[in-house]
Amino acid sequence: MHWEIVVGLEVHTQLSTRSKIFSGSSTVFGAAPNTQASAVDIALPGVLPVLNRSAVERAVQLGLAIGGNISRRSVFARKNYFYPDLPKGYQISQMDHPVVEGGSLTIQVGPDEKTVRITRAHLEEDAGKSMHGDFHGMTGIDLNRAGTPLLEIVSEPDLRGAAEAVAYAKTLHGLVVWLGICDGNMQEGSFRCDANVSVRPLGSGVLGTRCEIKNLNSFRFLERAIEYEARRQIEINEEGGTIRQETRLYDPDRDETRTMRSKEDAYDYRYFHDPDLSPLVISEDWIARTRAAMPELPGAMRERLVAQYAISAYDAAALTASRATAAYFEQLVAASSGEAKLSANWMMGDLFAALNRYELDMAHCPVSAAQLGRLIVRIVDGTLSGKLAKEVFEALWQAAGEVDAIIEARGLKQVSDSGAIAAIVDQILAANPAQVADYRAGKEKMLGYLVGQAMKAMKGRANPQQLNEILLQKLN
Template sequence: MTYEVVIGVEVHAQLRTRSKMFCGCATTFGRPPNSQTCPVCLGLPGALPVVNRAAVEMAVRAGLALNCTIGSRNRFARKNYFYPDLPKGYQISQYESPICEHGWIEVVSGTGKKRVRIRRAHLEEDAGKNVHDTGTTGSRVDLNRAGTPLLEIVTEPDLRSADEAVSYLKGLRDILMYLEVCDGNMEEGSFRCEPNLSLRPQGRQEFGTKVELKNINSFRFVKDAIEYEVKRQTKVLNEGGKIQQETRLWNLDRGETAVMRSKEEAHDYRYFPDPDLLPLDLEKEWIESYRATVPELPGNRTNRFVSEYGLPESDAAMLTASKGIADYFERTVRLFDHPKTVSNWVMGELTREVRQSGGSFETSPVSPERLVSLLNMVESGTVSLKAAREIFPDLFTSGKSAEQIVEERGLTQVSDEETLEKIVEDVLERHPAQASQFKEGKQQVLGFLVGQVMKASAGKANPGKVNELLKRKLSV
């Protein structure tokens, strides 16, 4: 039997607010356990929640960027379940009236661009975290995360492969990071993705039984987990078994999924409107005022980089994946109007150094101005391209100017024609046989003669000038 894979994705994106969703506690990552808590996020009796305005604003901006309809009237609900990291016994979320609905984004699939529909995006608070230390018999609870504002974004079941799911997740993450509403850090849990998938016989319209996958903190693991689960479900169905609706964890060490619990339905959570929070009424004018704050998003910026700068689409996509890289590129191009050259340096030498240093393009010690000073030296022939690449790590770490590093290392390129002419003439006198061979049509010996000139000049001769002079001399 041939099966079609049907995938939907839920993403929990932590919003970049300074305080929690319903209280004033900080959301800083990595603080000592239970040091960022108060009666509200601890669920103590009598503590009342207050909505974080900044979280609502971020949700609206995200919804507009995701082409959603923003609900002018929405309300919070209690999602009831018991777990040790949920001290209230319920999670404040949104159910019947989410803040964002009916959106979409475009992703790149195997057949080109594809529109993935977003069913809803709603605000909710995060739960705490159970801590299971190796070598201990019990578990502990850290409630620093409890109450952290999340935007849960849910797609329709529009994805048909692991690659499409990863493409969607990368595109969504890029958008949220461009908006600066989420830092996208998967390792710290700021961007948590939970694919759910099912199989159905090819050509059938009815959906199969879906399985939700959790505990995935990288795009590579998303791909691996989905592909494993597709193989597992295919085997079960081909052997006459039935897929159970359940939640499964991705076991990285074993490279397989394992049952966590049976999958709950909405009615299992007994949703009801939170009596401590009034309905949230958003005026249309207020919503529209945020549309102007949505920046040019990655997809549109990619298209513009291709049309405006003449870049290959692969270059444009890589440059626009991060707002920091795209901004750096455009600032540099304004100073040095050679887009492809700038693209090569930004994607190559600069990206390598930024990653190795653990920094960012926004804080790069090589500013666009410093990079352009080096590129100008290459263009003018003051330094060779090879030498420029060799000194770039020093430019990145030393704080010295490109001119200073070139001078200290004695890498200034010889481009003076009179000086080079003497070296070329000397080389031709010492290698008459090769000179004759070139004149007889053996073009390949030119490389040998260029090499001899470079050797005689201790590598400082301008290769372009050397080629030009040799051809001129040999054509006489």
């Protein structure tokens, strides 16, 4: 039987505010334990939460970016459970009135686009961290993370398989970083996924029993966990068994998922409205101001780049991978006097390759758009051949100076003087009478050999097109 894999994702994005969602404690990552946990964060008696305006604003930005409905009035609720890194005994979250309802995200699946529906996005606070290290058989609790603002973004079960789930997660990651509402640092837990996975016979309209895999903090783990989990469920089905609804954990070392708790043991969170917090009201005016302050969105920018610079949709997608990349591209086109296609090719070719090789992101690129633009100008005006340009690019990368100075100092200027080229061609023809005779007798591939000899004699600097033309003239 053919099986269809159905996935929905719940993504926890840590919002990039300076202070926590309900207190004035710092959210900076990596501080010494408990130095950023105030009386509110550690739940001393008598304290009250006060909501951070910037956290709400970031949620509104995400809502606008996905075309969701911003709730003019939303409510905070208590999600009750006991765990030592949750000092209040409940997490402040949103249940039946989230700040964002509905919306969608368009993802690229191979050559096709797919629109994934988003159910909701709600604000909540993060818990602290438990350290199960060696503390004489005790568990250590660090509450620095307690109260850090999270926006949980929940998708509909619209994703079919691990590849689509990863494409969605990457697109969403790109969007929250683009908006600047989340730093996107997955190693530090700023973007974590829970995956709801089920399988069903292909063509069936009914959802199978799902299992939730918790806390996947890399795209690779997300992909492998879904692949493993789907295989596990398909095997159970094919052996005539039934899937139990449960929460599972992915173990990257063993590349498998295993039971964390079954439905029978599932927490009863006893949600209720938090009496410490009155309803959050978001005015039309506030929404309008937030919208006005938002950057151009990646989707809109892709369309604009295609229209404005006549580049392909594929190129536009690659060039809008981040805001820094998109800005670089537009600066590069300007610096190269409007050579959009060459600019796109150079960025997606040599520049991206070099960034990958040195594991740098665009913000730390050692070659400026102005420098690369000058290089492109020198290709267009015939000073540099494509091959010599690569040499100049390498020099730019090594911070060897400006383009024209590098060309001058290294003698990389292309020779386009037909007299000089013709003189060399005469020498080569005289020195290779046998090959010339072969060519004239019909062995056309000898032409390549002769071009190579002439290019070698000119240390690679001959204008290749001119060299070809002159050689052909003299041979025929």
